[in-house]
Amino acid sequence: MTADEVIQTDASPEASAPRQRGLLLLILLTNSAMLAVYMGVGSVLLPLQVAAIDPANKVAVLGVIGGVSAIFATAFNPIAGALSDRTGRRNPWILGGALASLVGLAFLGSVDTVLLVGIGWCLVQATMNVYQAAVTAIVPDRFPVARRGAASAMVGLALPVGGTAGVMIASQTADRLTTGYLVLGAVAAAAALLLSCFCRDVPRQGPPAPSVPKRERIAAFLSALSHHDFRWAFIGRALLVLGYFSVVGYQLYILDDHIVLPEGLTPPEAIALLTPVAMAAMAVSTVVGGVLSDRWDRRKIFVGVSAALAGFAMAIPVISPTWTGMLVFSALNGLGFGCFMAVDTAVVTLVLPRAEDAARDMGVLNVANAGPQIIAPFVASAIVTAFGGYTPLFVIGGVLSLLGALSVILIRGVR
Template identity: 60%
Template sequence: MAGALSDRSGRRNPWILGGGLAAVPAMFLLGLADTILLITIAWCLGQAVMNVYQAAVTSVVPDRVPMDARGRASAAVGLGLPFGSTLGALIGAAYSEDYRTGYLVLGALVAGAAVLFTACGREQRLPARAPMPVREQLAAFTSALRDHDFRWAFIGRALLVLGYFAVSGYQLYVLQDHTVLPDGMKPEAAVAVLMPLTSVAMVVSTVLGGYLSDRFDRRKLFVGTSALLSAVALVIPALSASWPAMLSFAVVNGLAFGCYMAVDTALVTMVLPKAEDAARDMGVLNIANAGPQIIAPFVASVVVSFSGGYTALFVVAAVLAVAGALAVKPIRSVR
């Protein structure tokens, strides 16, 4: 909805700034919540306002970056994932005993980023568009998915993200119940080792993937190869429960996911059905990010419960990654 309204207004910065600033009261409320109901309301509010920010900011690349630089631009955007997840984990650990302040710090970071971006980034205003009847607005949300290339890009992203988060969301439990850790190492300490490894690998592959995809003008090749590499990474802990196997998985999976997200984001900006609907359609794509993350824990719990272990979870996630790789093959308008 925020993407569609941003398109109609022809503006990005007000939505980025508004969503970013609204994160502060949302996180303040989350810190005060002391019942399940209030936590649920505050968490949903926080997700909503930050996705207003997200929908508008993701449209900046197709709005302002030429086609031959989309890979590098998407790589720069993709660097937010490893840096942000690492910084978020550090803030979470630092404020584990004072979580109200921790929530405010996170909200302030989002608000500060929004202020900095809108102050420094020159906005290219697009022509405002006339309002449409409600029925046409609702139909417009599905119009992007009726486009052949965008639909396959959406499916591929959803499958890969589902497989990735089905495993990463259960990482602590995998280390507790599946991996044979070195003597004296606790699962929490193991997570602290794996996260930087994955983040560094992700940074390297994000930068290289974005640069090389521009250099060779090939997007599908890098997206498909990185998705297949993710499947290879997931097979490693399925074959061995050793600590070295888990270390290898962390590095290879980081390399795969970093390159995938950087180049796939560039690919998606090239298959948008209409440039004037960029924010709305990138918002639709965000469902392929957020939706699988919502259902991934349920999928993982079912697989682990029925199989009695985590080996099957790795195998299922690897199959999803292969399916995600195959989903880019039908895309016609991008090499």
């Protein structure tokens, strides 16, 4: 029996069409709330807070805070996923992670030194990744293979929905950072509570897993990377995310220091205009890519082309470093990144080695999301500092995205 057959067999058969429709909405809601926190804080509130504390060194300081906090994200996501697998339940981890994040965001909004801001954002990254690990596992837990594209489309659609909401909340509270942090934390907590109330856990049947020595648990934890297709899916995701966040993580500073904005338009207001453009493009490509990949039973072509589009879009602000160029870049990059994340999630669920380790292995894959964010802030700040500008950042981001597109060719078990 293949890994795909195991996963299809284990996906909860009791999830009827009406129940799945309700679950799809809850998946959209919980993932959107999570991304509202990541985008609202990471793109607007945190850069504004850092710039207010240390304007002269804002690029380097944001790079250090972003890199160190991403280490916490990288560690906590797969660990929480493995613990969630072991308990056989998702809701306690989702709700607990969201409530702990609310506390972390409240702390973050109350501090005014670089050190405390760094500690606060590390706490938020750790707790939100506990939430994320359990939420991510719902798709392979509850949906059969034939429905993975639609379910993954909801996960992908959460980026434009949640990203737009998070940036709009953050932009509207740019002069009241504490309020912005609290509102975003409350959104995540409310979404987790709704999921816990309306999507009951389906405990895994059978005897509890036998005790395994620590060394064997660590080896098993990373065993998914020994599987050819999973490894290349991991590499492709890591490259694209690294290219994307090398640029997007510094978008506020790019608009402030690199792009000549129309008179009267501030960087937070500019982000509030750019984000809906990018997110609307993501929404379209996410839905179209997810549906068509299911209908045609083809995944790789969507993933490869969308990654290439995201890479080529990075050249636009290099050729035209203008407000118009940023608008076009946002639209095309959104189209590419949205389709990639939606269909690539479906690809990953089809190359998971073992269904019973779904959350653990999806947690390992999420290292490809969080891990590049460790590197991106350090590399981006070093490039900007060394070359005195942001143009090389776009070039590097584009090259990494194109390499991510090429890596998809090496996946064998998915068409």
